[in-house]
Structures are given as structure tokens and as C-alpha cells.
Amino acid sequence: MRNDTMSTVGKRASDQTNEALRAFFEESAEGGIVSDLDYRTIAYNVADVIWTIDFPAEIIQEQLNRAPPEAIADAIVDNWRFSYVSPASERVFGYTPKECLSLVLGDLITPETIDRVRNAIAEVLALDAPVPAEASEKRFLEVDCLAKDGSLRACENVSSFIRNDRGVPTGLLGIIRDVTQRRHAEKALRESEATLRGLFENLPAIVVMLDREANIQFMNRTYPNAQAGEIIQVGDPAFSFALPEHLDTCRRAFEQALSENTTQTIEVQDIFGVWWSCQLVPIAGESVIDNLILIATDVTEARLAAEAVKKEQRLLRQMLELHERERRLISYEIHDGFTQQLAGALFRLQAFRGALERNPDEAWKGLDVAADLLTGAIDEARRLISGLRPPILDELGIADAVQYLVYEHGKRDSVEIEYLHDLPTAHLPPGLDDAVFRIIQESLQNACRHSRSDKIRVSLEQSEGWINIEVRDWGIGFDLNSVEGKRFGLQGIRERARLLDGQVAIESAPNEGTRISVAIPIKNSAT
Structure with a gap:
């Protein structure tokens, strides 16, 4: 009698499963499957796992008695037993269909997934009216399944209630699809996208996508930063931020990249003062170029460095020109003064022996002239040496060397020169003393030659680690814009100071005299 009863229950469950499968496939096929088709054959051959459970009679009775949905859901989950599982279960979970029939729900899904299943069942039951409109509604649920080997399977489950002719749920029918590989691929894709996005957003270059009207469609980062005020945004015309001259x-x-489908490279400066090396790369669509990629790299520092190198090269050429000019001036002075005096003395000495026999008085006069010429040559040699580097600079220091320079100019040029100095030590660091002497020498020489001033003041002092020089006259002055570039002396003053990290200020105007101010740091003078 018991075996007959079990057979009857099993047959009823089998018939119920067949009917559920038939209803599911007919709905899925939108009426395209005939009723005589062997639905179990389909179930045996699909890759997804098809499953059913039958609710115990007491659960059905609870529904008829209108028990709370949560209580019914708890009873379904706690008494979960599969009544049918398709053969795909062995491929997905490692369990044969027969093994699955003996498993409880906790053997196949994680605790978190069990909670989601319980809540989903309760939600559907709560919607049920006597004849619910949602009776045939399928529920989609993401589930984490436990395979026989202990591994985790990411799955998607679509299920619906099996109902009797009164609309009361008597079981569940579901299809589980293994999406583990897809999830891994999606995770890898997300990680790859995150990595690419991180790289893209942190590129030193700004990457911008432009449409055919040169409007910004995408930027890998904002520019400039929020502190800079105005920010370039998506939708802005890209070139509106370039300086007008660019x-x-x-x-x-831009037009050439569109028309020729070739990458164009330009350098422009924006309204924020930054220089950019820009590449315009066309992106071809099906038939025409739809977009351009603008890759902009900040080359401001490189450009400034290049300009600094060019400036240094110009200054070096000017220094070489000044050095060559000084060499020529020295050669002229040696030729026109020192050499002529030596040549005259030599001529007198050579003539002395013959003249001594013919006219002794004239011979001795010629010898005196030769001695005077040699004395003059010695004085000229001393003057030339003082012009290069006076011995007094090494012997007594910069203050006395400048005093000697002031004395020589005052005597030679008949001009009143006031000299003020306040230095704590006689000697300055190597290199600095010579630069200070030559700057004062050049400034004083310019004032004596060109200013027509009857008074000149020279000031030399040390203050807070700086040597301060000032040479002032009250002469005719000059227009800085018209003559400064042509005066080698002014260039020499600037360049000597620059080599020692110094600062130069030249003030002058017609009929208002000239003031040359130079400040040189002592700490950097040795280098």
C-alpha cells in the first residue's frame, strides 16, 4: 500500500513537472512548439540546469489558510527538495541529477543567496491575490552556487511558481545558467577599464576628443585646476583657449587633418601662459572622419629651457665679442704707444755710436731722448698692466685699487670724482674683486668719456651679503632704448654681473645724467 502511494505521488510530481516544463517552453517559444514535442528531450540537451521542487502538502495548506508570506517562504526554504534536475547539473555543479535530489538548498547555494531566495519567494507570495495577475511572472535572481568540488559558481536563475487549477502555488520551476566565465570576463574587463582609466586620467598629456566643429566631446582630465579660475569643459570650442595669434x-x-586624414603637429600657447605641443590625430568613421584626437603635452619648461640656452649662447657670443674687442684695444694701445716708444728708443740707441764720432753733443742728446722714450714705454706698460689687473688689487685690496683708478681718471680727464666706500675687509673672494674693479672701471670710463659732467660719484659698499656699486654723473645722459644695445661697455657690465648672479640697473635720460647700480651676492662669487 505504501509503495502504491509513493508511486502515485511520484507520478503526480512527474506529471506536474512535465506540465510545468511544457508551460515554460511554450511561453518561451511564443507558441512555436507543438504539444506533442518531447519536452524532456529538450531538458536533457540544453546547457542550462532545469529544476523543479514540489511543495509538501502542509505548505499548500498553509497557503490556503493564508499564513504570512514570510512563514510560508521559511517553510519552503527549510523543506527544499528537488523533484527534478536536468542532466546539465553534472556539468555545472558536478552533481548528477540523482545526487541533486538528495541535497538540501544549503548544499548548493551560499547562505547569502539563501536569504535572497527566501525574500524573493516572500515578495511574490505577498503579491498573490485569490487569482494573482502575476501568477505567470518569472523572477530573475543572481545566485552564488557551491559546486561539488567546493568551487563557487556565479549563476543566473529564472524561476516561477507551479500552480494548481485553483492558482495555488504547489512548487517551483527554474532554470539556472552558469555565468562564471562571463563574470570573470566582466571583472577582468572592469579591472582593465579601471587600469586604463587610471592611466588615461593620469597621463602627463591632456587627451581631448573633438568633433568636426572642433568642439570638445571628451577630456581625460580637467584643465586647468580649480585654483586657476576658468576651466575648459566638454562642449567648449577647443581653440578658444589659444592665444589670438595662434x-x-x-x-x-585642424582643417588639414580633416581634409588629408594625416596627423598634424603644432606648438601653441594658451591664455593661461602654458605652451603645448599638440598632435591632431584623425579618427575615421565608416566613410568620413568623424572625430579628431588632440594630444597636448606641456612643453613650457622645455621651451623655457631652450630659450635660456639660446640666451646663454647669445651672451656667450657677446662675451667673446667683448673679449675680442678688449684684445684689439690692447693691441692698438701697444702698437700706437708702447711699441712706438720702444722703436724710437731703439732707433736713438742704434744711431748713438755713429753720432758719437761725428758729433758727440748731438749723440748724448739722442741718448737722453732714448732714455725718455724708454721711461715713457715703462709708464705705458704699467698703465696697460693696470688696465688688465692692477697689482695694487692684489697688494692692498679692492678699495685702494678703486681709489687708484679714481685718482688716475681724475688726473687724466680733469674731472672731480667723489669716492665713497664702506667695506669691512680689504679683499673680496677670488673672482669677485676683479669683476667689481672692471665694472667700476668701465662705468667710470664711460662717464668720463661721454657724460660731459664736471662731477662723478663712485660708491662701493657691502651690505647683508651683497656688494653694492653705484657710479653716478650729472651729465648729458642718453636714451636707453636707442643706444644701450650698441654700447659694448654697458653690455660688459651686465654680463659680468650676470655671471656672478648679480643685478644691474641703468637709469638715464637726455640731460638728466646717468646712474649705474650693480648688486652682486658675495656667497656666489667664487663660483
């Missing part, structure tokens, strides 16, 4: 260059490059 707009034509931008437009020509």
Missing part, C-alpha cells in the same frame, strides 16, 4: 595655426592644422 588661432590661425590651430585652424589650419
Whole structure:
């Protein structure tokens, strides 16, 4: 009698499963499957796991008695037993269909997933009216399944209630699809996208996508930062942020990239003062170029460095020119003064022996002249040596060397020169003393030659680690814009100071005299 009863229950469950499968496939196929088709054959051959459970009679009775949905859901989950599992279960979970029939729900899914299943069942039951409109509604649920080997399977489950002719749920029918590989691929894709996005957003270059009107469609980061005020945003015309003088260059490059389908490279400066090396790369669509990629690299520092190198090269050439000019001046002075005096003395000495026999008085006069010429040559040699580096600079220091320079100019040029100095030590660091002497020498020489001033003041002092020089006259002055570049002396003053990290200020105007102020740091003078 018991075996007959079990057979009857099993047959009823089998018939119920067949009907559920038939209803599921007919709905899925939108009426395209005939009723005589062997639905179990389909179930045996699909890759997804098809499963059913039958509710115990007491659960069905609870529903008829209108028990709370949560209590019914708890009873379903706690008494979960599969009544049918398709053969795909062995491929997905490692369990044969027969093994699955003996498993409880906790053997196949994680505790978190069990909670989601319980809540989903309770939600559907709560919606049920006597004949619910949602009776045929399928529920989608993401589930984490436990395979026989202990591994975790990411799955998607679609299920619906099996109902009797009164609309009362008597079981569940579901299909589980293994999406583990897809989830891994999606995770890898997300990680790859995150990595790419991180790299993209942190590129030193700004990457911008432009449409055919040169409007910004995408930027890998904002520019400039929030502290800079105005920010370039998506939708803005890209070239509106270039300086006006560079707009034509931008437009020509943009149009050429579109028309020729070639990458264009330009350098432009934006309204924020930054220089950019820009590449305009066309992106072809199906038939025409739809977009351009603008890759902009900040080259401001490189450009400034290049300009600094060019400036240094110009200064070096000027220094070489000044050095060559000084060499020529020295050669002229040696030729026109020192050499002529030596040549005259030599001529007198050579003539002395013959003249001594013919006219002794004239011979001795010629010898005196030769001695005077040699004395003059010695004085000229001393003057030339003082012009290069006076011995007094090494012997007594910079203050006395400048005093000697002031004395020589005052005597030779008949001009009143006031000299003020306040130095704590006689000697300055190597290199600095010579630079200070030559700057004062050049400034004083310019004042004596060109200013027509009857008074000149020279000031030399040390204050807070700086040597301060000032040479002032009250003469005719000059227009800085018209003559400064042509005066080698002024260039020499600037360049000597620059080599020692010094600062130079030259003030002058017609009929208002000239003031040359130089400040040189002592700590950097040795280098």
C-alpha cells in the first residue's frame, strides 16, 4: 500500500513537472512548439540546469489558510527538495541529477543567496491575490552556487511558481545558467577599464576628443585646476583657449587633418601662459572622419629651457665679442704707444755710436731722448698692466685699487670724482674683486668719456651679503632704448654681473645724467 502511494505521488510530481516544463517552453517559444514535442528531450540537451521542487502538502495548506508570506517562504526554504534536475547539473555543479535530489538548498547555494531566495519567494507570495495577475511572472535572481568540488559558481536563475487549477502555488520551476566565465570576463574587463582609466586620467598629456566643429566631446582630465579660475569643459570650442595669434595655426592644422586624414603637429600657447605641443590625430568613421584626437603635452619648461640656452649662447657670443674687442684695444694701445716708444728708443740707441764720432753733443742728446722714450714705454706698460689687473688689487685690496683708478681718471680727464666706500675687509673672494674693479672701471670710463659732467660719484659698499656699486654723473645722459644695445661697455657690465648672479640697473635720460647700480651676492662669487 505504501509503495502504491509513493508511486502515485511520484507520478503526480512527474506529471506536474512535465506540465510545468511544457508551460515554460511554450511561453518561451511564443507558441512555436507543438504539444506533442518531447519536452524532456529538450531538458536533457540544453546547457542550462532545469529544476523543479514540489511543495509538501502542509505548505499548500498553509497557503490556503493564508499564513504570512514570510512563514510560508521559511517553510519552503527549510523543506527544499528537488523533484527534478536536468542532466546539465553534472556539468555545472558536478552533481548528477540523482545526487541533486538528495541535497538540501544549503548544499548548493551560499547562505547569502539563501536569504535572497527566501525574500524573493516572500515578495511574490505577498503579491498573490485569490487569482494573482502575476501568477505567470518569472523572477530573475543572481545566485552564488557551491559546486561539488567546493568551487563557487556565479549563476543566473529564472524561476516561477507551479500552480494548481485553483492558482495555488504547489512548487517551483527554474532554470539556472552558469555565468562564471562571463563574470570573470566582466571583472577582468572592469579591472582593465579601471587600469586604463587610471592611466588615461593620469597621463602627463591632456587627451581631448573633438568633433568636426572642433568642439570638445571628451577630456581625460580637467584643465586647468580649480585654483586657476576658468576651466575648459566638454562642449567648449577647443581653440578658444589659444592665444589670438595662434588661432590661425590651430585652424589650419585642424582643417588639414580633416581634409588629408594625416596627423598634424603644432606648438601653441594658451591664455593661461602654458605652451603645448599638440598632435591632431584623425579618427575615421565608416566613410568620413568623424572625430579628431588632440594630444597636448606641456612643453613650457622645455621651451623655457631652450630659450635660456639660446640666451646663454647669445651672451656667450657677446662675451667673446667683448673679449675680442678688449684684445684689439690692447693691441692698438701697444702698437700706437708702447711699441712706438720702444722703436724710437731703439732707433736713438742704434744711431748713438755713429753720432758719437761725428758729433758727440748731438749723440748724448739722442741718448737722453732714448732714455725718455724708454721711461715713457715703462709708464705705458704699467698703465696697460693696470688696465688688465692692477697689482695694487692684489697688494692692498679692492678699495685702494678703486681709489687708484679714481685718482688716475681724475688726473687724466680733469674731472672731480667723489669716492665713497664702506667695506669691512680689504679683499673680496677670488673672482669677485676683479669683476667689481672692471665694472667700476668701465662705468667710470664711460662717464668720463661721454657724460660731459664736471662731477662723478663712485660708491662701493657691502651690505647683508651683497656688494653694492653705484657710479653716478650729472651729465648729458642718453636714451636707453636707442643706444644701450650698441654700447659694448654697458653690455660688459651686465654680463659680468650676470655671471656672478648679480643685478644691474641703468637709469638715464637726455640731460638728466646717468646712474649705474650693480648688486652682486658675495656667497656666489667664487663660483
